[in-house]
Amino acid sequence: MRPVIYLDHNAANPPDPRLVAVFRAALEAGWANPSSPHGPGRRARALVEAAREQVAALLGVAPGQVTFAASGTEALNQALAAATTSGGRPRVVASAVEHPAVLEPLAALAAAGRVDAALAPVDPAGRVLVEPLADLARGAALVALIAAQNETGVVQPLDTVGRVCAAAGAPLLVDASQALGRLPRDWARAPWDLLVVSGHKLRAPRGAAALVHRGAPPPPLVRGGPQELGRRAGTEDVAAIAALGAACDLVRRGELLDPAALLALRERLEARLLEAVPGLVVVGHDAERLPQTVALLVPDGDSEALLAGLDLAGVAASAGAACSSGSLVRSHVLDAMGVDEARARGRLRLSFGPETTWEELATAADALAGLARRSRPCRR
Ligand SMILES: Cc1ncc(COP(=O)(O)O)c(C=O)c1O
Missing domain, CATH: 3.90.1150.10 (Aspartate Aminotransferase, domain 1)
Incomplete structure (x- = not known):
């Protein structure tokens, strides 16, 4: 062939061979349930918590601010749903060029009457227009911005949008799935309140993503267990999480x-x-x-x-x-x-x-x- x-x-x-090696080793060492209090369970738990520290170190937060999910799509769905916790019908703003992982759950929340969705237009190069965004952000419960667009690669003016959101008092959700690791930028200093990183976009085997929060912790979307400090139920995919953590560590060291x-x-x-x-x-x-x-x-x-x-x-x-x-x-x-x-x-x-x-x-x-x-x- x-x-x-x-x-x-x-x-x-x-997948990056270094991350495949981490994944394989974690499959062998961390097959047990990380919630089990016995030795094998504790070994699995240690792998999950080490990965949490690696993600946290890259993003300049405490490990408790990192919630693992199965995919970037799931993490984005959770972040959007978090905007509805105060009740009423809050405005949620997204750029018109978000990934469907943002646009579709947002449309569903709007159809259910749980949010008022507003899309911010972009210029012919695909960059969000700051003035309309600033108008929409005033009083909004959340602004969602894709840091770099997956179809076009166009990078959004994140720093400007960060200033706009701060002035409007609107929390900023950044979908960094494509941008993290590929743009030379310090994400620990970037403006965001919620940030999503997806393992397979970072050359790790698929199966893990992270929703990272600086403000209030996001309530669970998936319920049915106490995992992830009650923020995401379900037995953790230890190997995929370990590989995501290792990928973040490579990004932090500039080696991915x-x-x-x-x-x-x-x-x-x-x-x-x-x-x-x-x-x-x-x-x-x-x-x-x-x-x-x-x-x-x-x-x-x-x-x-x-x-x-x-x-x-x-x-x-x-x-x-x-x-x-x-x-x-x-x-x-x-x-x-x-x-x-x-x-x-x-x-x-x-x-x-x-x-x-x-x-x-x-x-x-x-x-x-x-x-x-x-x-x-x-x-x-
Ligand atoms: C910009 C962007 N956001 C979100 C996602 C969804 O991530 P995942 O594939 O981990 O669900 C993708 C995947 O292509 C993406 O490119």
């Missing part, structure tokens, strides 16, 4: 990955693509973006055909968002940025990681350029 050039890291990263090296690759890839494909658009070109993400609009292109062509050429890429049947859905992110449907049809996302070589990116770029040439209508 021909090796695949894997350019879909934003969907799933190949090298954002500058990824950025250099991204710039080279974009230059090659822009030269080879006339009319190609790099989404959010002039905005700060994740170093490993390139979102493209291929002129006259069709995502499904391009992805199939790339697949045949041995390149695994993505359109950025796909529904469960595998057929492509419209991108709410591109919609919010004002990209019309015709141009959005040609969208493609290439996302890579530390194991990706320049030769692989160049091969993928050339394959894409060939497909893009073929998708152009003949103009006489």
